[in-house]
Amino acid sequence: MNQDATRPAATDFMSTPSMFGAPCWVSLTSRDLEATMDFYHALLGWTWRPARLGEHFRVALSDGRPVAGIAAVAAMWQMAVAWTPYFAVPSANEAASRVRERGGTVAVGPISLTPGRAALLADRDGATFGVWEGELASDWESWRSSAPAFIRLHTRDAFDAAIFYGEVLDWATGGAGCCEVVYEGGEVVLRSFGDPVARIESGALEAAPDPSIRPHWQVHFSVADVAACARAAEEHGGSVLSKGAEEAVLRDRDGAQFTVTSRQEP
Numbered sequence: 386m387n388q389d390a391t392r393p394a395a396t397d398f399m400s401t402p403s404m405f406g407a408p409c410w411v412s413l414t415s416r417d418l419e420a421t422m423d424f425y426h427a428l429l430g431w432t433w434r435p436a437r438l439g440e441h442f443r444v445a446l447s448d449g450r451p452v453a454g455i456a457a458v459a460a461m462w463q464m465a466v467a468w469t470p471y472f473a474v475p476s477a478n479e480a481a482s483r484v485r486e487r488g489g490t491v492a493v494g495p496i497s498l499t500p501g502r503a504a505l506l507a508d509r510d511g512a513t514f515g516v517w518e519g520e521l522a523s524d525w526e527s528w529r530s531s532a533p534a535f536i537r538l539h540t541r542d543a544f545d546a547a548i549f550y551g552e553v554l555d556w557a558t559g560g561a562g563c564c565e566v567v568y569e570g571g572e573v574v575l576r577s578f579g580d581p582v583a584r585i586e587s588g589a590l591e592a593a594p595d596p597s598i599r600p601h602w603q604v605h606f607s608v609a610d611v612a613a614c615a616r617a618a619e620e621h622g623g624s625v626l627s628k629g630a631e632e633a634v635l636r637d638r639d640g641a642q643f644t645v646t647s648r649q650e651p
Contacts, residue, residue: 410517
């Protein structure tokens with residue numbers, strides 16, 4: 386297999402965004418780089434190019450645009466196999482400090498990378514997320530149009546979670562480029578420049594927090610054919626956890642969970 390693109394790694398990152406607090410990237414930790422690349426190429430048509438971080442890393446391309454990162458370090462670094470969203474911040478150090486002050490956890494970093502600084506964090510309920518300070522792997526609008534449809538936090542108390550993330554990521558502060566937070570359709574919705582970019586849900590508005598929920602961020606990828614993606618997942622060593630007409634919850638061959646959502650054509 387040779388799905389690596391020939392464009393140089395020097396183009397991995399673009400200009401610093403004018404927004405902050407919004408999701409700006411998603412990354413997958415896996416055990417087997419080649420197997421993971423094969424799986425997502427078959428499922429989503431992604432091709433690959435080398436990343437600046439070394440031989441265990443790749444950047445996924447959709448129609449030539451960077452959309453996600455793969456890090457085959459789960460076994461090496463004793464990390465969970467999972468998809469993780471990253472949020473753009475002015476300062477990774479400040480975001481990490483805010484997480485600690487509010488009862489969350491700093492798992493990794495902040496660390497300096499060639500184009501910026503990153504940290505891997507967890508909120509008060511254990512849901513893992515990252516923050517990124519610096520240049521982005523793709524123009525933000527291009528990434529939004531060709532990468533995940535959105536991300537959703539499944540948690541025990543949506544309003545408590547919204548307060549935590551709002552304080553860490555400066556949501557609804559009124560500054561230029563910050564995100565707006567609204568409640569609609571039974572969920573807390575994060576909007577950036579008017580577009581919904583993340584959702585937080587915990588069940589019915591008046592329901593008590595559900596102790597059975599394992600809080601986590603779920604990445605939703607926009608696809609043309611949900612049923613075809615579900616079949617491809619099973620044919621290439623993954624599994625289907627649930628499936629409907631508009632979306633399916635899948636696991637890749639390493640065990641990372643994600644959702645494919647029907648693309649709404651204009």
